[in-house]
Amino acid sequence: MTASTRQEAVRRISHESLLDAAAVDTPPSARIPEYYGRYVFNDRVQRERLPSPVYKALREVIETGAALSSDIADAVASAMKDWAIENGATHYTHWFQPMTGSTAEKHDSFLKPTGDGGAILEFSGAQLYQGEPDASSFPSGGLRATFEARGYTAWDPTSPAFLRKTHEGATLTIPTAFCSWTGAALDQKTPLLRSNEAVSRAATRLLQLVGESQVTRVSASAGIEQEYFLIDREFFTLRPDLVACGRTLFGARPYKGQEFDDHYFGNIPSRALRFMHDLEHELWTLGVPATTRHNEVAPSQFELAPVYAPISISTDQNMLIMAVLKEVAERHGFAALLHEKPFAGLNGSGKHLNWSVGDNLGNNLFDPGSTPHENLKFVLFLTAIVRGVDLHQDLLRAAIASASNDHRLGANEAPPAIISIFLGSQLEEVVRSIIEGRAPSDGGESTIRLGVTSLPELPRDITDRNRTSPFAFTGNKFEFRAVGSMQSPAYPAAFLNTILAESLDHIADAIEAAGGPSTENIQKVVRDTLTAHQRILFSGDNYSDEWREEAASRGLLNRPGTAEAHEALASEDNAKLFEAFGVLSREELDSRWHVQSEIYVNKVNVEAIATRDIAMTMILPAAMDHQRHLAESILALEKAMGADAAAAQKEVLAIVTDAIGRLKASVDTLLAIQREVEPMEDDLAAQAAAYRERILPAMEAVREAADLLERLVDDDLWPLPKYREMLFVH
Numbered sequence: 150m151t152a153s154t155r156q157e158a159v160r161r162i163s164h165e166s167l168l169d170a171a172a173v174d175t176p177p178s179a180r181i182p183e184y185y186g187r188y189v190f191n192d193r194v195q196r197e198r199l200p201s202p203v204y205k206a207l208r209e210v211i212e213t214g215a216a217l218s219s220d221i222a223d224a225v226a227s228a229m230k231d232w233a234i235e236n237g238a239t240h241y242t243h244w245f246q247p248m249t250g251s252t253a254e255k256h257d258s259f260l261k262p263t264g265d266g267g268a269i270l271e272f273s274g275a276q277l278y279q280g281e282p283d284a285s286s287f288p289s290g291g292l293r294a295t296f297e298a299r300g301y302t303a304w305d306p307t308s309p310a311f312l313r314k315t316h317e318g319a320t321l322t323i324p325t326a327f328c329s330w331t332g333a334a335l336d337q338k339t340p341l342l343r344s345n346e347a348v349s350r351a352a353t354r355l356l357q358l359v360g361e362s363q364v365t366r367v368s369a370s371a372g373i374e375q376e377y378f379l380i381d382r383e384f385f386t387l388r389p390d391l392v393a394c395g396r397t398l399f400g401a402r403p404y405k406g407q408e409f410d411d412h413y414f415g416n417i418p419s420r421a422l423r424f425m426h427d428l429e430h431e432l433w434t435l436g437v438p439a440t441t442r443h444n445e446v447a448p449s450q451f452e453l454a455p456v457y458a459p460i461s462i463s464t465d466q467n468m469l470i471m472a473v474l475k476e477v478a479e480r481h482g483f484a485a486l487l488h489e490k491p492f493a494g495l496n497g498s499g500k501h502l503n504w505s506v507g508d509n510l511g512n513n514l515f516d517p518g519s520t521p522h523e524n525l526k527f528v529l530f531l532t533a534i535v536r537g538v539d540l541h542q543d544l545l546r547a548a549i550a551s552a553s554n555d556h557r558l559g560a561n562e563a564p565p566a567i568i569s570i571f572l573g574s575q576l577e578e579v580v581r582s583i584i585e586g587r588a589p590s591d592g593g594e595s596t597i598r599l600g601v602t603s604l605p606e607l608p609r610d611i612t613d614r615n616r617t618s619p620f621a622f623t624g625n626k627f628e629f630r631a632v633g634s635m636q637s638p639a640y641p642a643a644f645l646n647t648i649l650a651e652s653l654d655h656i657a658d659a660i661e662a663a664g665g666p667s668t669e670n671i672q673k674v675v676r677d678t679l680t681a682h683q684r685i686l687f688s689g690d691n692y693s694d695e696w697r698e699e700a701a702s703r704g705l706l707n708r709p710g711t712a713e714a715h716e717a718l719a720s721e722d723n724a725k726l727f728e729a730f731g732v733l734s735r736e737e738l739d740s741r742w743h744v745q746s747e748i749y750v751n752k753v754n755v756e757a758i759a760t761r762d763i764a765m766t767m768i769l770p771a772a773m774d775h776q777r778h779l780a781e782s783i784l785a786l787e788k789a790m791g792a793d794a795a796a797a798q799k800e801v802l803a804i805v806t807d808a809i810g811r812l813k814a815s816v817d818t819l820l821a822i823q824r825e826v827e828p829m830e831d832d833l834a835a836q837a838a839a840y841r842e843r844i845l846p847a848m849e850a851v852r853e854a855a856d857l858l859e860r861l862v863d864d865d866l867w868p869l870p871k872y873r874e875m876l877f878v879h
Contacts, residue, residue, distance in 0.1 A: 155870050158383040162878050181433060188236065188312035188319075189436035190229055198228040210306050212509075213366060214346065217306065222274030229310060230259060230272035233321040236312055241272060241321035243280035243302035246337040247287040248744045250551075250637050252468050253327075255282045256320055277323065278304050287327075288747065289335055290740025300335055302327050305342065307461040311435050311469075324465050333737055337639035338464075340732050344646035345369055345460055347730040348506060351653035352530075356508065358657055359525060359666050366509040369646050371463040372626075374454040375470055376445055376498035376634050378486040379421055381879065384870040385484035389763055394756050395488035395553065395635070398763065399852055401859040402494050403873040406448070413446045420879050421451065424481040428453070431473055437466045447495040448876040457503070460646075464639045467500070471635075487635045490556035492872060493852075497557030498634035502641055505626040506530070506649070516625040525671070528583070530649075532675050533656055534627065535570060535580075537648035538620060539685035541726075542568040542706045543717035545620070545629075548644040550714035550745070552752040554633035555841075558709070564619035564631045566709045567700045569687040571618035577688060583672075584680050617691035647732050711749050712837040718742035719834075746833045753840040757823055760848045764816050767868045768855045772809050775862040779805060805861050812854035819847040 186193070196204055203224040209215045233241070242254040257280075259270040280302040287300065302325035312319045327336035334340055345368055352367035385391050390398040407413075417425065425442050432439045441454035453474070455466060471487055478485035490497040505515045514530045517523075538545060545568050549558075558566045572580065582589035615621050619631040632641050656674055663670040684703040689696060700707060708714045717723055719742045727733035733741070779802045783795040822843050829836040859867060 153865075155387055155868065155874075156865070158381075158387060158870070159874055159878055162381045162383060185433045186436035187434045188314060190232060190310040191436055192309075194232060195225075195228075198232060199224060207306065217278070219274055219278075222278045222304075224274070226272050226274045226277035229277065229321065230270065233310075233312060233319065234259065234270060236319055237314070238312060238319040238321045240318075241276070241323060243282065243304075243325040244322045245282075245302050245325045245327040246468060246637055246639060247327060247335060248290070248337065248741065249288060250337070250635075250748070252472065253282070253287070254322070255280070280325065282327075287335060288744040289329070289333075290743030290747075300327060300329055305338065305461060307342070307459065308465045309436070309462070314434075324461075333740075334733065337637050337643075338461075340737075341464060341639045341643040341646070342461060343732045344643040344650070344730070347650040347732055348646045348653075351650040351657070351730075352506060352508070352514070355529065355653045355657045356526065358660060359529070359671065361508070361526070363510060364508045367506055367514070369460040369504060369506050369642065370457050371460050371505075371638065371642060372455060372457040372503040373463055373467040373638050374441075374452060374499075374501040374503070375467065375474070376450065376452045376500065377474060378447070378450050378491055378498065379424065379478060379483045380449055380486065380875045382479065382482050382484045384875045384878075385486075387870050388875075389767075390756075390759050391484070391486070391491070393759050394752075395486065396491045396556070396756075397493065397872075398756060398760050398848070399768065399855045399859070399869060400493060400872045401856040403871070403876060405873075405877075407446050407495055410446070412444050412448050412450070415444050417442070417444055417451075418879055420481070421483075424478060424483060425451075425453075427481065428474060428477045431477060432470065435469060435473070437470060437473075439470070445496065445498075447492065449879075450496060450498065457505075460504075460642055464637065464642060467638050489551075489553045489633045489635060492876065495876075499557065499630060500632045500634045500636065500638060502629040502632045502638050502645075503623070503626050504629060504642065504645055513625050515622075515627065528579075528675060529656060529671070530653075531572075531576075531580075531622075532678050533652035534649055535685060536655065536678050536682045537652040538568060538570055539682035540652075541644075541648040541723075542685070543708070543714075543720065544644050544648060544723060545631075545641070546706065546708050546714045547717035548641040549629075549631045549633055549636070550708075550711040551633055551636055552711060552749050552756075553635055554631075555709075555711050557633065558631060564617060565691050565697075565707075566631075566714070567691070567697065567705055567707045568619055568631075568685075569691065569700070569705065570627075570685050571615040571621040571688055572686060573615075573622060574688065576622060577686060580679055580683065580686065583676050584683065586676065615688060615691075618687070619691070643732065647727060647730055650730050651726060710841045712746075712834070712841045715742055715745055715749070715837070718745065743833065746837050750830075750833070750837050750840055753844055754823075754827075757819060757840075757844050757848055760851050761816055761819055761823075763869075764812060764851050764855055768858060769809065769812060769816075771866045771868050772805065772812070772858045772862050774866050776802065776805050776809060778863065778866075801861075805858070808854055808858050808861060812851065812858060815847070815850040815854050819844070819851055822847050 195207060199207065203221055206221045207225060210217050240256040240258050242256045244252060244254045247253050259272055260268050261271040262268050282300060282302055305324045305326055308324040310321060310323045313322050326339040326342065328334055328339060348369055349367045353364055356364040356367070388397065390396065429439050429442070438456040438458070439453055440456055441452070443452055444450070445452050453470065457463070458466060475485045487498065489499070505513055507513045514526055517527050546566060558564065578589050619629065621628045621630065629641055629645065632638060656678065659674045660666050660670055663674060684705065687696065697707065718738060724735045724738050727738050728735055779798060783798045783802060786795040786798065826836060826839045826844060829839060859871065
């Protein structure tokens, strides 16, 4: 690529529409109810197409976790196949989430040849229920050897099948779990499903203990916000770092960034809005309830948010959102960037996991109520999550740790690596009053009674938001804001479920040990638990240096990097926790440490190689061309006007020459460090630490020299699209 290629792209993008508006066939809004969920084998379709006994049996499987018989599976498979074929499907796939963090699929045709040279379309219950996609090339972290290649996918009936449509046809896509032939979980979905069962057992036990005899099942729900950047695809393809790494490894600060706050919630650019219309139409046909769209803080940054759904569905829908978002963006001439920090110096992107739990009676257990008994349940579950987050800060930090999220945490509207809980002033006053055994200050509002302590009637929106908090209460749910935009939400959700289940069991045990669920016993258990774990509550500015100091004095963990954060996955206490609640075996947890550490090392290594290559083959030649032009200009000027005529030009040449020397020296240093670190692969923990502590700073030194040269080199010579172009030329 030459600079002229870059500048031609700028001119073309500025003057031509890369989207044929006529190609976007979005039905009018009045028809949304007609096509919403059109390509989903959802409850409505199941009710219409399945015999009544089969439908009832399937609902029991979904709602209670009952076993699925082969007869039921065959009947469901037959109806699912007919529905899919009527909508143009020729193939089916078991869609799963391996430990890579993305999704995977292998397509099989419904086609079955007959003996007379013809063919029929067939799909059995056995094919629906189980697949064998091969597991040899998926990371397992030591759960199986490479020669033990067999892996199985198992249908997850809690998340409905759907169709992925193209102009050429459709594929029946069946959400599944993925495991080895020994039954070990090789994916991110299986621990989530197990953790939901753990929450159900523990929460049902506690609720029944305090008199909720009709509660038989509890499950988690989530609403997952998705932030992303849109840049023109031509710019994307001209940036090897974006193509290979998802983020810019080089790029000087643009003249104008986000300092005016003029993009946030501003008028959505027309080209982006056309993309959003198309995206939402496609998501709605897939039953994804996308409801919110807006500009985010950074230029060219946007957000999409759906409404709440059961945890299995919402996590699947988020993975689907990311895939559809990229595909629709490409149709519109965009590249959708999901990396947590694609541009230095600007806001990063997150995936806010809004999480709550509810019972089979329709009650949200994190929703403050208006009666003493409703508030009793709320306070018990609030106490449980406060205890869980305090005891298991390390797990929550590990759940959102990645090479890409490390660039975001702690700055630019991202919460820090220190885990804390924000409850808001009113709830914190309730907590303090419980701890101190007094009536809370209610601000003049009516109060209700719970044993010794008076609790105010708690309205749904009882506090302002704290956008710096990693884990904030927002009315009737908790918002885990530290989740990375690019990662699967399944791990954070599974870890939240597990720590909640453990604390609910602990509280139930304590109440029983105290003599049973009397008001006084419950009050004492709640008070003692909140007293022991109140250090995790913080309502101030999580970005401040003062908070870091205070958090350290409280004994809270601060693991700023992924290498340190992953230590939690190798903890003996955490292995016991996951084993006790049936979420992950000791071997499965250890495999997560291996896989996540390898992914971290590999990602940083790819970035280091790309940094070295781009600096040497693109930036350095451009800088040397500029240096040569300056030298030739100086010689010509001195020849024409004398030796003193080019003093200013010589100063510029000296600055450029010095920057070139710094760039070359920093690349040499990076290469030398890589050669030292790469052989450390036998000690994965030490290698990951070395990549964080040595490779990343060396890469940053290369970038500093290169970004200085971007400000010095003739714009006609610079080979990479610049921030000012990628972020502002649409």
